[in-house]
Amino acid sequence: MPKNLHPAAQVLEEMNALNLKLARGHRMLQRIKDEQVKIATADKEVVLRQDKTTLYRYKPTAKRRIGTPVLVAYGQVGRYTMTDLQEDRSLLRNLLSLGVDVYAVDWGSPSRGDRWLSFEDYVEVYLAGCVEHICAAHGLPAINLLGICEGGDFSLCYAALHPQRIRNLILTITPVDFHQDQAEGRPGHGLINLWARSLEDEDIERLIEANGNLPGELMSHAFSQMTPAASLSKYNLGLLDTFDDEGKLLNFLRMEKWLADRPDHPGEAAKQLLINLYKNNELARGEFRIGERTVDLRAITSPVLNVYAKDDHIIPPPTTRALGALVGTRDYTELGLPGGHVGVFVSGKSQGVLGKGIVDWLGARD
Template structure:
């Protein structure tokens, strides 16, 4: 049968429809076989706490930390920090442990109404500083800091305010110039009446934040990926991986209202790093005081933190030991792709070992 006026073969269309139905039937069977999935693959132990904020030390399986400063991971507030330890075969943490790093992470917890008035000063000069002080006391010297996304911006502020406590700084997919032309998220919030927004809502609901991120690429993130999920129905392992990622994406904390207000105003609307206007707790943040070695890793296909937004750091820090690395991947792929497992932990470890 020849193609019709719409230039498709009805037999091909029928075969495709049959294959799709077969995948759906497989899905009914496989979903019944898939156990409940969770993220966070590596055993960890609590070593310090302040309210809901907990410092965990990762305990490797059969690995021994080499001599050297502890490595503290500071993640963003908008998601749970275990994207860096999603599952056994997709774990930045596991790769770093295997290479001998002593790895810690700050878990911010889930803010509730009692946290409505937490500020950036609380997050940076209370929580991060408290965790760092604990590690400095345990290790006897300054630590290595690894800041991820918004956590990288926090780490830059912290390193500028407390440079004597940070031996080496690693930033990953970290926004520095918040107003690059290709920054879609910045374009959305630059004219937001954030005072009205926070005064009305108090804490910012996680579901609202997730909806905003999904609408940056509405077709791909709301439709295409779920159509693609059907192709995994015959593969329990692939389906588990997909469901684990979905669980992580939608297990998001609310945002403490005052900290959200301050971050949007200073950085997205005021571009505070670039304009030299950043201030935390009444203290001016001058990136010129970030004089320790800096490794800045960005993702070349990042739609949340475009490469130019991260690369702006080179001209702002005071360090004379600055290294920049572009990773072929996206904002999430830099942690979970097979390429990332091969390249990212080894790059960070090698860079730290040389210093």
């Protein structure tokens, strides 16, 4: 832009530049096809189905370096597809390229008919079924389990109840002590914790009763309210910033596709998550029950790698790092990564750190 323009001329120049940028963006959006915005495209096959739960095994892309397979278990609040958002931003592809035999569990899309599914179903039926299948397929007594977010809580419960089936346990951005959200005094961190504690048990029960499940749309709204400025500006300022680079625009659209595909959370399991864990903090207190059994984290004696995001406003680091004082293993390692809750998996900086950190840790214990 020429210097020393009259203010009115400068405004016209800026408006012209903005209009040209909007026109470029419009042309790019018209040119982009649906198949370019696909996510979770790593080559895989279905090896087990139980009701709506599907177990995938991924096709190897490199010589096997880690002998024991890794099962990836995401939570119910989002989909496992976050771990394979696109080719160059994929935890699963990174693990495959480093010689890991990777499995992943997809919980499917719960409907109102699944409202009575509980933590016991997901831990002792679906997750347990996946573990048993992998052990039988490989002739192994135990596997490596990698739990993410709420899937990390499923994994902790399973590892505590079936320690003989877990060779190594990896957790990423997993809440453990749900009352540690204010430990660092960081405003805006842990608002889901505050929201859950502000509700009476009856409020949560009425919410589930009215909907059958915990609606995915409600959780999407709750997450968007945690970063209101970013949520309000992403479709104007954020989207506008991508109009100079088609690759950035595709990244933006893939993330939006993942965010728009948030499933409902089965009602009974959602009540346990909000009341037993968020409100009553029963997992950290050693009081959480799966069926007739109490989950005692001290029963976890396998090596544990606990990965957290240093700027995670959804699962604040202290809620995750509390695990070190609660598990029974002496082989406990923490890995803190820069970035936020989702950035750990999809940011450019994390691509060379998270997968390699996991594989190096596993390699020393394989």
